[in-house]
Each structure stands twice: as structure tokens, then as C-alpha cells.
Amino acid sequence: MARIVAVANQKGGVAKTTTVVNVAAALEEVGQRVLIVDLDAQACATFSVGLDPEDLERTGATAFLDPEARIPIADLITTTDDGPDLLPAAIDLAGADRALAAIAGREYVVRDALTAVQDSYDWILLDCSPSLGIITINALTAADAVVIPLQCETLSHRGVGQLMETIADVQRLTNPRLQVAGVVPTLFDGRTVHARAVLADLGPRYGVRVFSPISRSIRFAEAPAAGRSILATAGSSRGAQDYRTLAREWTDAIPTV
Ligand SMILES: Nc1ncnc2c1ncn2[C@@H]1O[C@H](COP(=O)(O)OP(=O)(O)OP(=O)(O)O)[C@@H](O)[C@H]1O
Numbered sequence: 014m015a016r017i018v019a020v021a022n023q024k025g026g027v028a029k030t031t032t033v034v035n036v037a038a039a040l041e042e043v044g045q046r047v048l049i050v051d052l053d054a055q056a057c058a059t060f061s062v063g064l065d066p067e068d069l070e071r072t073g074a075t076a077f078l079d080p081e082a083r084i085p086i087a088d089l090i091t092t093t094d095d096g097p098d099l100l101p102a103a104i105d106l107a108g109a110d111r112a113l114a115a116i117a118g119r120e121y122v123v124r125d126a127l128t129a130v131q132d133s134y135d136w137i138l139l140d141c142s143p144s145l146g147i148i149t150i151n152a153l154t155a156a157d158a159v160v161i162p163l164q165c166e167t168l169s170h171r172g173v174g175q176l177m178e179t180i181a182d183v184q185r186l187t188n189p190r191l192q193v194a195g196v197v198p199t200l201f202d203g204r205t206v207h208a209r210a211v212l213a214d215l216g217p218r219y220g221v222r223v224f225s226p227i228s229r230s231i232r233f234a235e236a237p238a239a240g241r242s243i244l245a246t247a248g249s250s251r252g253a254q255d256y257r258t259l260a261r262e263w264t265d266a267i268p269t270v
Pocket residue numbers: 024025026027028029030031032053057141142143199200201227228229230231233234235252
């Protein structure tokens with residue numbers, strides 16, 4: 014059974030999508046079968062692995078927003094040149110809060126949809142949007158573990174407290190087995206005293222595991238346009254190595270179910 018990991022932070026631009034795409038590629042490199050689930054209507058993960066969201070007739074939303082129809086999720090999954098499989102997203106997911114408002118059990122539509130493919134993968138990585146809306150609640154409800162990317166730029170990580178409260182609510186109400194695997198320091202520039210101070214502060218501040226940081230690199234800006242991970246476009250770069258290290262750390266930190 015796949016380990017299901019939600020990569021979440023309602024703050025935008027902290028490298029959630031970059032982390033999902035590159036950890037997925039790093040896990041594939043060591044022979045793991047990985048499914049990326051794009052849960053953001055902006056569809057950046059879908060785009061980053063080489064698909065044009067506007068060309069898609071059906072996406073994950075096809076199943077999530079109409080759970081009664083019981084559309085087989087396997088029919089919505091596609092392969093990618095990068096290696097991992099993908100359950101894509103497009104702008105249709107933007108209507109989720111309204112579409113699911115009247116549905117009983119609306120927190121469980123992602124979990125229920127993924128059940129059918131859980132045995133086909135070693136890992137299912139959920140790329141959350143920068144919000145704490147119903148689809149992010151769904152991701153946390155479906156997940157065995159949540160990983161929180163945090164930018165190493167500011168001492169005040171405003172909003173992390175609110176995310177932790179949401180996680181605690183999910184643990185209490187819809188998913189008692191959800192573990193906080195840890196935080197991933199992203200966009201890290203080890204040359205600055207400030208970034209090193211922020212990094213040192215993370216563990217004591219949040220009382221969670223701090224994974225190895227991901228260095229800031231221009232390579233990350235280039236890769237998505239090519240529709241590939243940085244492991245494919247700059248495989249020996251520092252950033253690629255950082256994500257290989259992170260994938261190994263997740264493998265140790267997140268138990269198989
Ligand atoms: N280590 C890095 N070094 C340099 N740039 C990076 C790094 N990681 C991510 N980026 C860049 O930062 C931007 C935001 O990254 P990304 O889209 O992964 O964040 P996100 O948290 O998924 O954003 P959103 O909240 O909008 O979904 C992107 O342009 C990406 O290329």
C-alpha cells in the first residue's frame with residue numbers, strides 16, 4: 014500500500030509543487046512507483062511534468078467533484094516523461110468549495126477516490142494549493158503524513174500556527190492517523206547569516222523534525238518550463254542532490270502502512 018504524503022502550506026510560493034515534483038522524481042530514480050496528485054486549480058504540478066492543463070478533458074476534479082458518479086480514478090491517471098504517474102488538475106478544481114458544500118462526507122472524496130489505486134504505488138504525493146479550503150482538508154484527511162515546506166527567508170512564519178491548528182482539527186475529526194512528518198526548509202541560501210538563523214530556529218519553534226534544507230538555485234526556475242523535474246534537466250546540480258537526500262529522509266521518516 015502506498016504511503017500517502019500531503020505537501021501543504023497555505024502560504025504561496027514556498028516550493029510545495031517543486032518539492033512534490035522533485036521528490037517524486039528522486040523516488041522514481043531509486044525504483045519506487047510514484048503517483049503525483051495535483052490538488053491545485055492553478056495546475057502547476059500538472060504543467061511542471063509536461064502536460065498542458067488546458068488540453069485535458071478530464072482531471073482529478075472529474076471524480077472528486079462528482080463522487081456519486083464513481084468514476085474510476087485509474088482512468089483519469091496519466092503517465093509522464095519524468096517517470097511518476099499523474100492525476101492532473103485544471104481550473105475546474107477551483108469550484109470545489111461550492112461543488113462539495115452540500116455533500117455529506119465532503120472531507121473524504123479524495124481519500125475515497127485514491128483507495129482504488131493505493132496498491133499500485135509505493136508513494137502518492139499530494140500537491141496542495143495555497144489555501145486551507147476543502148480540497149486541502151481532503152488531502153490532510155487522505156494522507157498518512159503531512160510535510161510542510163517553509164521558506165528560509167523570514168523569522169516570522171506567519172500562518173504556520175494556523176496550519177498546525179488545522180492539522181490538529183483533522184487529526185481529531187477526520188484522520189487520527191495523520192502524522193506531521195516534518196518541515197522542509199526551502200529556498201535556502203546558506204551564505205546568509207539570516208537564512209542559517211531561520212534554519213536553526215525551525216526545530217525548537219515548531220517542535221517537529223526539520224529535514225535537510227533545499228538550496229536556492231536558478232535551475233528550479235528553468236525546469237518546469239521544460240516539463241521535467243530538475244533531476245532530469247540538471248541531474249548533478251546541488252538542487253537535484255538536495256531532493257535526492259530529502260527523498261531518502263522521507264523514506265526513513267515516513268513509515269510504510
Ligand atoms: N530551491 C529553489 N531555488 C530557487 N527557486 C525555487 C526553489 N524552489 C522553488 N523555486 C521557485 O519558487 C517558485 C515557487 O515554487 P512552487 O511553485 O514550487 O511553490 P508553491 O508553494 O507550490 O507555490 P503555490 O503556493 O503557488 O502553489 C517557483 O518559481 C519555483 O521555480
